[in-house]
Amino acid sequence: MPAFKFKGVDFIEFDSLLSEDEILVRDNTRKWVEEKIIPIIEQCNREGRFPRELVPEMGQLGFFGANLKGYGCAGMSNVEYGLVTQELERGDSGLRSFVSVQSALVMYPIYAFGSDEQKDKWLPQLAKGEKLGCFGLTEPDFGSNPGGMRTRAKKDGDHYMLNGEKMWITSGSIADIAIIWAKVEDEDNRVRGFLVETKTPGFKADDVHGKWSLRASVTSGLSLQDVRVPASALLPKSGGLKSPLMCLNQARYGIGWGGIGAAMACYDTALQYSKLRKQFRDQPIASHQLVQQKLAWMITEITKGQLLALQVGRLKDQEKVQHQHISMIKKNNVAMALECARMARDILGANGIADDYPIMRHMMNLESVKTYEGTDDIHTLIIGASITGIDAF
Amino acid sequence: MKILVCMKQVPQKDAPLKLNETGTWIREDVSYEVNEPDAYALEEALRQKEKHGGEVVVITAGPARSQQVLREGLAKGADSAIHLEDPGFVGLDAFNTAKAFAAAIKEENFDLIFTGLQSDDYGYAQTGVVLAEIMGWPHATIIMQIDKQDGGIKVKRELEAGFFQHVDMPLPAVLTIQSGINKLRYATLIGIKQAKNKPLRKVTMDEVRSSLGDNMQKIEKLYIPQKTKKTEMLTGSPAEIAKQLVEKLKNEVRVL
Numbered sequence: 001m002p003a004f005k006f007k008g009v010d011f012i013e014f015d016s017l018l019s020e021d022e023i024l025v026r027d028n029t030r031k032w033v034e035e036k037i038i039p040i041i042e043q044c045n046r047e048g049r050f051p052r053e054l055v056p057e058m059g060q061l062g063f064f065g066a067n068l069k070g071y072g073c074a075g076m077s078n079v080e081y082g083l084v085t086q087e088l089e090r091g092d093s094g095l096r097s098f099v100s101v102q103s104a105l106v107m108y109p110i111y112a113f114g115s116d117e118q119k120d121k122w123l124p125q126l127a128k129g130e131k132l133g134c135f136g137l138t139e140p141d142f143g144s145n146p147g148g149m150r151t152r153a154k155k156d157g158d159h160y161m162l163n164g165e166k167m168w169i170t171s172g173s174i175a176d177i178a179i180i181w182a183k184v185e186d187e188d189n190r191v192r193g194f195l196v197e198t199k200t201p202g203f204k205a206d207d208v209h210g211k212w213s214l215r216a217s218v219t220s221g222l223s224l225q226d227v228r229v230p231a232s233a234l235l236p237k238s239g240g241l242k243s244p245l246m247c248l249n250q251a252r253y254g255i256g257w258g259g260i261g262a263a264m265a266c267y268d269t270a271l272q273y274s275k276l277r278k279q280f281r282d283q284p285i286a287s288h289q290l291v292q293q294k295l296a297w298m299i300t301e302i303t304k305g306q307l308l309a310l311q312v313g314r315l316k317d318q319e320k321v322q323h324q325h326i327s328m329i330k331k332n333n334v335a336m337a338l339e340c341a342r343m344a345r346d347i348l349g350a351n352g353i354a355d356d357y358p359i360m361r362h363m364m365n366l367e368s369v370k371t372y373e374g375t376d377d378i379h380t381l382i383i384g385a386s387i388t389g390i391d392a393f
Numbered sequence: 394m395k396i397l398v399c400m401k402q403v404p405q406k407d408a409p410l411k412l413n414e415t416g417t418w419i420r421e422d423v424s425y426e427v428n429e430p431d432a433y434a435l436e437e438a439l440r441q442k443e444k445h446g447g448e449v450v451v452i453t454a455g456p457a458r459s460q461q462v463l464r465e466g467l468a469k470g471a472d473s474a475i476h477l478e479d480p481g482f483v484g485l486d487a488f489n490t491a492k493a494f495a496a497a498i499k500e501e502n503f504d505l506i507f508t509g510l511q512s513d514d515y516g517y518a519q520t521g522v523v524l525a526e527i528m529g530w531p532h533a534t535i536i537m538q539i540d541k542q543d544g545g546i547k548v549k550r551e552l553e554a555g556f557f558q559h560v561d562m563p564l565p566a567v568l569t570i571q572s573g574i575n576k577l578r579y580a581t582l583i584g585i586k587q588a589k590n591k592p593l594r595k596v597t598m599d600e601v602r603s604s605l606g607d608n609m610q611k612i613e614k615l616y617i618p619q620k621t622k623k624t625e626m627l628t629g630s631p632a633e634i635a636k637q638l639v640e641k642l643k644n645e646v647r648v649l
Contacts, residue, residue, distance in 0.1 A: 021585060021586075023461075024585055025582065025585055028580045031579065032579050062583050074581070074583045075583075076586070080582075
């Protein structure tokens, strides 16, 4: 068990900006994370084990596709969904990543681009967690520039033949279905999405070993060699690179809230530690100016991050959100969280590196989170392009 | 079976408490949560409904903020809620709270009323028992198990020193539920959404005022325990000191 119980972070009565339901959703998820994730997460992280045993319960609670309507999904608002991801990431970024992938990168594309048959067949099972999914966009040679992807689909009668490699795929080897993005040769290499059952011959997933980040979630490389899928596997409404980017927008939005959760975990741990740890004249280190400076920076940045996330969430609920807004919360809140983790580690001194405390785990996780779903730099350029009207990439 | 569950909103267990200006209770600006024993009562009611069918209604008395416990009850699966909404309800003693509840439900026909064993704030453990008396119903306290049988229920009560008592009871009845007898469920996200559309009846202070009397119990003074440090030096020969020490450990500290 961790050394300190999480006490919650609210500096400027942020909760007064939330509805009763939003608070209930947040508190309910927080309770679940506290009781189910916190007691096991350090061990999972050590062992590099994804706690799959929790999937049915997560499905039952409604974490998967929580902001989708119908198909057994909870139909949460985007702010409520954001608060769920915040709390999950307060537990662990890997766990939040798993939920983000299942929800925003697998269920959302089926929901947005799928046929009625695809929706009816897969969404209820994915919502319950009976089936798991993964999202194949990134390739070994194409990360920030997905448009260069080499994966190809070729029409073959009433089937498609898929060939290519995908890399850094969360949940790849535990997934029942994969949303694979490929250039369709018969459509002038337009990018389209395919719903591929992972048991299809020619589909292979191998886990990435030796990673020092997101150790409690599964990361895989996918290989598709002459994977023959029926034409009905095509997501009919997908078309162009815009489609996967729409999915990423959903996921990045959740990550923006998730960063707040990880930052809260680090800040709260550092605050509690600094009040107990005594050094020089038998005084708690919380009495030192340089420690207070760090804590004050953290709570200020967390508070700004909350307000940013809430406003973007409200815009999303009003269907007014722009992709550059989402870039801003993803970039700002993840970078802020990583800085909080580093400062918190500093405050804990040597204790900060041990997994008696969650800080180093969050820090290592956040290194991935800073990079995936659009790197910090790419989001900078997206914001830059939106304010100048000039693409820098 | 139609079951009423009495739920109370109490300050969070680890919330830092501050005294109010009159020193009779705590300040309002703390975080609140569902009284934990009541959460077990609700869980037991929901399980009885799942087994035997019927309906679960949750009730609370308190200011607007206390509606949160009803929302949580509805989100977990209760069918409807009753809110005696007024800040004045916070100041009622167990006797008047029970009277207010009895007045608010006089038109309804419940088979069972559950309360938690006691509240985490006042800790009276009285409201359920007094409510039974007012309703003219039988009651049983510290209930660990409830089995429905022909014409009534059979309950298991926890007594002291590892003893249990099994009692056959007629319905309707009031039961105060022991904590820890079941595993609390989480509200599902869908449950939270659905709770919005479930009926919530509000009862004002004026509607029940005629049933209430003067509080029979009131808090005169609430204070934070004074820290007192007293070091007593024992003197004499080692044998005398040892004798004094044993005496103190036996009679004052009572650890021997």
